[in-house]
Amino acid sequence: MINLNVLLWVTLGTLGSCAEVTVVINGTVVDCRGSPCACCNGGVKRCNWEEYCDAGCVDTIWGYRCKNICYGNCYTCQQEFGIPCNECKNTFYDASSNCNESCSVGCNNGSCFDDGTCSQCTENFEGVKCETCNQGKYGSNCSNDCLHQNCRCTNGTNCDSCKAGFYGRTTYCQSPCSAGCQNGECNDDASCTCRQGFVGSLCMECITGHYGEECDTRCSGGCSDSMCLRNGTCNQCRPGYYGEQCNNICASGCSDGICKRNGACTCRLKYTGSHCDSCEKGRYGVNCKHECSVGCITSSCGKDNGFCNCLPNFNGKQCLLCTDGFYGTSCQLHCFDKCINKACSMSDGKCTFGCMDGFTSDNCTAHCHADCRACAQHDPLICTSCFNEFSGTNCKCPPNCNCASGSDICLSCNNTYMYHDKQCKCHAQKCCIDQGCNECINAKYFSYKNSCCECPNSCKDGLCSSGHSCQNGCEDLFYGSFCSLKCTDIDNKCFKCAQVDGSCLRCTEGYFPNVNGTCMKCLLSCKENACDPDNGRCSKGCKDGLWGIHCTETCNLLCKTCDRMNGDCIDCVHPVLYGPICNLSCSSSCISSKCNDDGECLNGCSDGYTGVKCDTVQKTSEDVRSSAGMVVVWVVVGISATLVTLVIIKRRHIAIKVIGEVRSAIKNGRSKTDINNVYEDIDDVTGDPSHNQEYEMTQTSTEGVERRSCQYSNTTLRQCY
Template identity: 25%
Template structure:
């Protein structure tokens, strides 16, 4: 410090209403003026407050020259008032902090709860940088926005690219418009007035026009929308001669092509210019060359360019390429199918490839086999029996067996054990007519008696006491006896006390009732065993877990190992915790262990414990552990320490027996700290009184801070006073740190000087009481009292009007309260429903068609029905009767029917008199009654004197032929005479047979069976 001999001028600054006060101080001559840094006072012996920034203060007054961030006051000992921050609290929190201008960090101004939408943390003073928006600027503007720029708060695009519109530029320009902001109209010549939303080029032109503006006519040889299709080269006169609008050939089509476009070959069954001529019905499936009509293939049985010639004799099938079967008589067969016209003897079938069925033979298999044949079966050509029934012989099985023989073919010999000799047997089955000799079994007398029978005809049964009931087949003596019996015929029972085979077994003395109750068969005691022995023979003692007569009782489950005395059932030993003969009694309540010899711990509640383990059932209050020898751990109390101390107790500590809290935290009282301090008290045990400056004397029960202050008072204890603030945005007064909102109704001069609340409410869209914040994103309107429409996307709307910021797919309108029109869908209803949908209507969100027209399927009805299906969603199957199973995908009507069939479903034959494809041909007038086969037109019958497929060939008449009536009369007479002659011949033949039988007494092998003969006739 420099000493002056004159005056020293010192400048001091006081910050109050921005007034600079100049103080002039004079120092006495010879006195050193000014203090060292950090000291003040007349003698510079006082130290500046440690709270001053850099420890510097005024050398005279000691007031701090400056304060560190977050502090103010002459000694920098006061925290910044709410809403201020920085050096000397000279800066204001941003009004864009999320909770308003009272919610920032007093040192550096960081907003405590983040920023309002559109402002950049941490100070929330700057708007989001370009390309970002939303809370804390964490959202990116969508790519649809022009240059990626959008509204800093809610992300609305500032401007849209060419051809786009809407808040998020998701919509294409409305129909009929294009360009920047969709401000230009599409050219009027565009089809339906539609053009590309960006370039304005027509999406499509009317038929016959082309070009970006559809103002150019099609070039020669082209036609249709945008002149994109080429005229057919099959037009008569060439591709230049077609309509530019629809491509129809002006002079018709060349042969083989179908009008009007001449771009498709003739359909099946048609040929020639414009496909107006029908293929020949003789062609295979009526199919021919589309240009000249020559058959592609012929119907079976025909050949030639137009299939006009039948197959030569002995051939058949397509192009007559097949030979008739060698089985056919003279190899003659049907020219179409190849079926034989006549078969050899013993054969039948379409191709004579089958022999006669069983029991038939001869030409056409119309003769029956002899009834004497085995099962009626014979050779299909000769009629000879394959085999004879038992007792018969001969080619036709007409002879009986000779004596001593029987069976099939009389090949078996009768038994010599027949009573009366082998001649006494039946020739059919060989049974002995008078029975068998002793020891042999009827009825054939070939086998000895079975093991259990003997005597004549084996009619007697062996004694049941014979072993296996087997005895000698003639005498009946037993070979051995069953257990318990003796003698040749095993008819003597074992002596008392013995049993079994040969009576060699000895009965047990433990049978109940003595030896009389021992079975002689197997030694089983009939009345059971005495106590301690187990049946059936009472020789073995009971198992360790059973006791009593017959070991029928189960030892008590209480016995150790469930083992007991075999006679009495008394337990051999008891498990721990049980006592008594049958271990049925648990230990007394105060005892436990083996034989109940242990005493429960005295620490147990009432001295009672578990009878096996000795663990206490319950412990008294404050104790725990198996034998109640442990105190409760911290935080628990009561019996078994099973209760938790109140969470309101300080450090959750309480008395281990009663649960009473040791101490309560500040602001609470009571045994369990469950009561708050009285309204005017606070602190530990509620012993401190609230500041007298608090409104109504009430304060926070924990901290003592006033809950509210009287008007004009501020501070935690309402002990600071400031002058009344004027209604102004001027914040230079240290007591007036708030700025009235410009959104108060009535302006910035219409708010409370105490808390900034607007006197006359807020402008629409701002949050009371201070009106400094916009409504939260889901609220809008006066006082933010209205809820955004639930139809809005994410329930977000404009804070003033309530109009939705965006709509979900399928909805539109300011409030998103309108569904898309029936033909629109998607975001902002900007997409058109598929043209294939019924009435072009679809789901407003997904675009899936509401319904498909008949003949189409798929979500967007984009697929035609697959072949052989039709109807709604292609769920129906075409009739199997349709040619190739193909039908109209809409109606299901068959495209075409096979020859001879008609109807939408090919379910009717041609009407009488018509035939062929579509039943369009008329039967030949030469057919009888004009009726013919429906497929190919062959006459079903011809008038007299005519023949041939079309009845066009006369039948030759011999020169000696009589008139028809005379011929019919002679025919009738001939039939009558023939019948009479047949009867006479039959009678004569029968007489001869009878005469021969009487003469010879028997038929020879070659004799004809009368039944066979009659069958033939």
């Protein structure tokens, strides 16, 4: 290319026999033949002693002394001979022909490369040499428009050839070549060389197994033989597939996994819907094998995950859990109150996080051993924490003691406490009045070997007179001179006992002290078997047919229930009876023969009778017939009442006999087995189904314990002396 820093021009003239060669160097016109080395590249100073330009000549000049002009339109040439041409002047090309070829007028700035190609074309020109008018243009400057835009024309109306990418010159090139033609070009008959992926004479078809505009997309694997149309539509689907392109898999609910082209099929068990893609109502999951939770508001739930909205007391995304405090298949049961956080297993109510202090068992309904503040959930005897600083797995080891494992035997003391034989409750400095601990600060301590020892907890109010006796007696549950024995060691149902001999004075609920000083079950004659734990009196009243403080008296044979204190009848065994001993009959003229305790009819009178007791006859023309009817009624009522009364009298005679045996058994201290047999006789008479239960009357040794005898009367269970 031309060096823009040096403006060169050459003037050729004839002056005699010599041609004038001039150039402009750095703005000065220089005659290359006027003086030696005038046109050396770098000036005359680059001319050697032989007058040879050793740096070459300026552009367009050649020769040893740089006096000759390059041939043709050559801009730079070889220094010695002027050939070959190295570079052409602007707007010329082909150095091999001394640049005799002119660049196309379509080249930008008229400049081109040595092969005539242009770096960029001017407007309306195209081609590598920019010598062709753009499609639809013609003229020397390609500024005129052809009538048919897809044609190349020379006069505006003719069609010499088609624009690249179109064919059909006779129809003015209206048809585009197939997208499958190489470079998008085709012959005038539309035939062409196909691109990769295309086949056919016109390259309009895809190779087998492909489709799409570029034929570069594989047919769906669901297509039979993997063949499809240009748009991807399969001719036929393989078994188990459906859709236009057979790219959908038949629903898992379709029988044998086969469906029609639209996806419809015959459903397997547990599936529903035209495409068998839904679970039957109430089911979800893979193969619809899971059932929606009973906790869902409706029987339906999420097809894939079983999620649903929950009924009250249910929780969780699938409503499979009970809310805190409930359990059971329908979460309708309350977790037991003693469960920590009231949390329990949905299936069986077992407490999830264990029990509150003092309770044990799976559902925390059982009590820990009395010595334990808290115990293991599986064993009430294994203590996990103790009261009053006691320690050990059974909380038997007293405070400040070191005991053998699982034992309450104090082996040594700690924390500066003394005398393990005194349960380490003695201290040489605490609670002492004088330095020698000969006197203690109050009656809650006693002096022992230069120390003050705490009175035992079993002493009432914590007061003791010495190390050997309690000042105010024993706390409940303890007895003995030093209150060191437990009432429960004699009877585990005993709550309070006599300090001297340990005979029970009060029992736990459902029991009362018997003549032996041990606890026996409340009498079955008590309603709900409930009695006073001190004296056995029935606390909730008597069962039907009995009266008295201990419900050991029998009501009149015709009474169903009677007054507990005086035995007067409250209800009679038959509705036609009334009176304090149910020995009077309601008037047969009373409707349904029902009357109150005074004999007054409750439902009014039969026809023909009047008065509060319906005992006044209204005289009418029908008196005779009515009288006959009443006779029949009286006979029927009399027979019925007689039969009922006989049955009741028989049962009551047996009951009287059995109750007498109960009294005798209690009085004589008979064995548990004998009394249970008597109780079962009562059950047989009264129809009480509880006779299968065990009736306990605890018998313990009375050796070394004061014996007491008791007498029974109608109003008092026992009088002991």
